[in-house]
Amino acid sequence: MITTTKPAQRLAAQAGAAPRARRPLRTWLIAGAAYLVAILFLLPYLEMLLIAGRPNNELGQPTILPSHFTFSNFTTLWSGSGLGGSIGTSLQIAAGATVIVLLVALPAAYCTARRRFRGRGAFLLLVLATQMFQPAAMLVGVQREFVNFGVPPTLALIIINAGFNLAFAVWILNAFFSSIPVELEEASMVDGLGRVGALTRITLPLAAPGIVTALIFTFISAWNEFLVALTLSLGESPSQQPLPVAINNYIGEYSVDWGHLFAAGLVATVPVIILFAFIERRVVSGLTAGAVK
Amino acid sequence: MPAAIRRLVPLLWLGPAIALIGVVVLWPVVVMVQSSFQQIGGEGFVAGYNGITNYRHLFNEPDFVPVLLRTLVWVVVVVAVTVLISLGLAQLFHQRFPGRRVARWALIIPWAASVMMTALIFKWALDPNVGVINVILHHLGVVKQLGSNQADWLGNPTSALAWMMGVAIFVSLPFTTYAILSGLQGIPRDVYEAASIDGATSWRSYLAVTLPLLRPAILVATLINVINVFNSFPIIWEMTRGGPGYETATSTIYMVELKQGDVGQSASMSVINFLLVIVIVLVYLSTTRWKEQVDR
Numbered sequence: 001m002i003t004t005t006k007p008a009q010r011l012a013a014q015a016g017a018a019p020r021a022r023r024p025l026r027t028w029l030i031a032g033a034a035y036l037v038a039i040l041f042l043l044p045y046l047e048m049l050l051i052a053g054r055p056n057n058e059l060g061q062p063t064i065l066p067s068h069f070t071f072s073n074f075t076t077l078w079s080g081s082g083l084g085g086s087i088g089t090s091l092q093i094a095a096g097a098t099v100i101v102l103l104v105a106l107p108a109a110y111c112t113a114r115r116r117f118r119g120r121g122a123f124l125l126l127v128l129a130t131q132m133f134q135p136a137a138m139l140v141g142v143q144r145e146f147v148n149f150g151v152p153p154t155l156a157l158i159i160i161n162a163g164f165n166l167a168f169a170v171w172i173l174n175a176f177f178s179s180i181p182v183e184l185e186e187a188s189m190v191d192g193l194g195r196v197g198a199l200t201r202i203t204l205p206l207a208a209p210g211i212v213t214a215l216i217f218t219f220i221s222a223w224n225e226f227l228v229a230l231t232l233s234l235g236e237s238p239s240q241q242p243l244p245v246a247i248n249n250y251i252g253e254y255s256v257d258w259g260h261l262f263a264a265g266l267v268a269t270v271p272v273i274i275l276f277a278f279i280e281r282r283v284v285s286g287l288t289a290g291a292v293k
Numbered sequence: 294m295p296a297a298i299r300r301l302v303p304l305l306w307l308g309p310a311i312a313l314i315g316v317v318v319l320w321p322v323v324v325m326v327q328s329s330f331q332q333i334g335g336e337g338f339v340a341g342y343n344g345i346t347n348y349r350h351l352f353n354e355p356d357f358v359p360v361l362l363r364t365l366v367w368v369v370v371v372v373a374v375t376v377l378i379s380l381g382l383a384q385l386f387h388q389r390f391p392g393r394r395v396a397r398w399a400l401i402i403p404w405a406a407s408v409m410m411t412a413l414i415f416k417w418a419l420d421p422n423v424g425v426i427n428v429i430l431h432h433l434g435v436v437k438q439l440g441s442n443q444a445d446w447l448g449n450p451t452s453a454l455a456w457m458m459g460v461a462i463f464v465s466l467p468f469t470t471y472a473i474l475s476g477l478q479g480i481p482r483d484v485y486e487a488a489s490i491d492g493a494t495s496w497r498s499y500l501a502v503t504l505p506l507l508r509p510a511i512l513v514a515t516l517i518n519v520i521n522v523f524n525s526f527p528i529i530w531e532m533t534r535g536g537p538g539y540e541t542a543t544s545t546i547y548m549v550e551l552k553q554g555d556v557g558q559s560a561s562m563s564v565i566n567f568l569l570v571i572v573i574v575l576v577y578l579s580t581t582r583w584k585e586q587v588d589r
Contacts, residue, residue, distance in 0.1 A: 031390035037382060038399035041467075044414045045402055047425055051417065062428045062439055104309040111306035118300065123307055130318045132574045136524035136545050137567050140552060140560040141325030142317070148324075163317025166310060224407035227526045227549075244409050258417055265413065269406040276405030277398055284471045288513045 045269070052263040059258060073263040083264055085239025086246035089154060090223055090268075093242055096158035097222040098215055101169045104162070105214065109173030110203075114182065131167035135160060135228045143231050153232040157242065161222035169214035172286035176210030177203070213279045213286060220272045243268050322567070328560035347561040356539040356547065363454075364523070364543040371461045372518045376511060378462070379469035384499075386470065387477045404467035409527040415460050416532045421445040450540035453533050457541065460528050465521065469514045476510025477503070516577045520570065544569075 051059075052073050054066040077083055108127075112120055135142055146156040180203055188198045204211070229242040238246050247268065250261035276283075332343040351357055386397055403411055418426040421444040430436040436444050447453045480503065488498040526545050529535055535542030535550055542550065544566050552559035 027388075027390050030385065030388045031392065034385055034388075034390060034396045035392070037385065038396040041402055042399045044411060044418070044463075045406065047418060048410070048414050060423060062423045062431070064425055064428055100313070104313050107306040108310040111303050115303060117303045119303070123311070126314060127310070129574070130314050132520055133318060133567070133570060134520065134524045136526055137570050138318070138321045138325050138563060139548065140328055140556065140563045141321030141323070143552075144328055144556075145321050145324045159313075160317055163313050166313060170310065220405065224409075226407065226409045231549075231552075244407055247410075247413075261413065262417075265410045269410055272407075273402055273405045276401060280398065280401050280471075284468070284475045287468070287517060288472055288475075288510075 048262045048265055048269075051258055052266055054259060056259050073259040077260060077263050077267070082237070082239030083243075083246065083267075086241055086243045087267070089240055090243040092154055093157045093161060093229075094219045094222040096155075097161035097165065098218045100158065100162035101165050101218045102211065102215060105166055105169035105173055106211075109170050110177050110199075112170075113174045113177035127167045127170050130164065131171075135164055135225075139227065139231060142228060146232065153236060153240070156232055157222075157225075157229055160228055161218075161225055165218040165221055168217055168286045171289040172210050172214050172217075172282070173207060175285060175289050176207040180206050209282065213282045216275050216279045217283055217286060220276060223268075223272055325560055325563050325567070328557060329564045331557050331560075333556035333560075343557070347555075347557040350555075351558050351561050351565075356542070360539060360542055360544055360547045363541075364545075367454075367458065367461075367543050368519055368522050371458050371465065371522045372515060374458075375462050375465040375469050375518055376515055379466055379473050379514070380507075380511075382466065382470040383473035383477055387474060400470060401467050403464045404471075407527070408464050408525075409531060411464055412460055412528045412531040415456065416447070419446045419456060419532075421448075447533055448537070450537065453541050457528050457532055460532070461522060461525060464528075465518055469518060472514035472517075473507060473510050476507045479510075480506050512577075516573075519573055523566075523570065523573070 050066060053069040053071065055068065055070050056072075058066050108123075112124060142160060146160070151159075184206075185198045185202055188202045189195060193201060224244065225242075226244045229245050230248075233241045233245050238249055241249075243264075247261060247264050250257040250264070329347055330342055330344060332340040332346070334340065382400070386393065386400065415426075418424045421427060422440045424444075427436055427439060427444045427446075431439050431444075438444070442448070446456050484502055484506070485498060488502050493501060523543075524545055525543070526549065529541060529543060529546050530549070533541045535546040539547060539550070544562065548559050548562040548566060551562055
């Protein structure tokens with residue numbers, strides 16, 4: 001029976017006697033530990049839900065669970081402060097940055113994957129450098145450049161988020177294009193598709209998982225970006241501020257509207273957590289490809 | 294096509310990317326360095342060049358050296374603890390067990406959610422009067438009295454830093470664990486079989502086989518974490534604003550705080566942060582011989 005066991009189990013089996021009886025117990029111990037870790041990771045976000053759904057008169061009481069769950073914070077979220085406007089602004093920034101990243105990264109990734117030319121290494125090093133330098137390291141320069149040229153905050157944030165997410169997209173698309181055999185493109189060109197046809201009907205569809213990963217990753221990181229958004233949109237009216245900045249308006253000088261803050265926080269986080277689950281398995285390769293290659 | 298023109302063809306494909314990098318990354322560096330030699334008011338009005346005055350003032354700030362040392366401790370502790378815990382978590386989630394997909398999905402949540410929101414949850418949970426962490430600690434008898442100084446974790450620089458490091462580790466774990474997991478998946482199974490034939494126990498084979506083979510994954514994960522943790526802004530900003538005074542500020546927070554009063558001096562702090570990042574990256578590139586492998 002030993003011939004079909006997995007290596008890890010085989011090692012465990014060697015360490016002690018009676019492998020047949022031990023294996024299920026060991027599996028359940030592992031599963032139990034993993035579930036415990038998973039719950040620990042989930043708890044802070046469940047707490048967010050508990051506070052958002054807590055009746056406001058219970059916010060000052062030191063109890064772990066609310067007496068009942070109320071949706072009033074979610075329904076009153078939309079009146080007044082212009083949260084809908086902020087969501088619109090954030091959508092514009094995230095979608096705009098995503099479109100620019102794809103338009104710019106696709107040709108660059110394709111070219112570096114297919115051709116060997118002088119300056120290729122230098123270009124890839126430049127891309128790696130942009131991944132290493134985050135906006136925080138050059139905030140003053142970014143702010144002064146875009147303010148000097150009078151660029152409106154939303155447009156500036158689109159361009160800045162596109163620039164700082166370019167590296168991820170180039171790396172992951174480069175990896176996908178490199179994995180598609182050149183012969184496949186050449187064969188379809190011979191079959192009369194032409195160069196453009198080969199690209200749009202063969203290469204791009206085969207690279208689709210990479211494109212979707214780049215698209216979702218850029219969208220999420222532009223949606224979550226806080227420091228540059230705070231710096232550039234601080235003086236704007238709340239509805240013109242991106243969501244992460246607008247959420248901070250619930251923090252007043254003397255008191256914090258925690259109920260609304262976490263209700264808005266859920267609106268901001270739940271959609272991106274679901275989106276992230278789609279790219280979960282591929283996102284690591286996009287982040288690390290540049291540094292290992 | 295003449296050779297000279299042929300050589301320029303890649304530029305058509307790479308041009309937009311280079312332009313974007315130029316506008317968003319390269320030009321801001323120029324503006325930043327230039328600003329660090331200028332006298333600039335809080336409103337952004339440039340009063341002219343003032344040589345190295347900004348740097349002299351910055352180096353003379355009593356908070357400057359403590360902030361740099363604190364940044365070093367912040368980066369080293371957060372990254373080291375993150376990598377150690379992630380090695381264990383990756384080993385755990387590499388095993389086969391029922392429900393593994395769902396458990397792994399829960400693991401990514403702090404990575405997908407905005408760090409700012411996670412920081413705000415912990416700020417609420419540490420509220421001296423009603424925060425859930427304090428309420429639980431009160432039930433356990435650790436916190437004697439809710440609302441006391443002891444329960445005001447974020448009011449004391451030492452305990453505030455410890456809690457914020459905890460949050461920074463928490464949000465860094467998913468990526469690091471996933472990076473090490475993908476390293477584990479790349480290790481061929483027959484390596485383990487050879488080790489088990491040689492009579493290695495699980496722990497011995499982990500130290501002798503797994504860990505050395507994980508080296509590239511650990512190195513990359515460490516580098517990316519060092520950069521992220523060094524530049525980390527939302528956690529400290531939301532939980533203490535670097536206060537009381539500048540006693541919990543890292544260099545990024547300090548730079549942002551300076552910007553509200555003296556843009557020129559803030560720019561000189563930025564330049565120093567930027568140089569530190571360059572040093573980190575150069576050290577990394579020299580240890581991994583990046584370029585040779587790209588030109589393979």
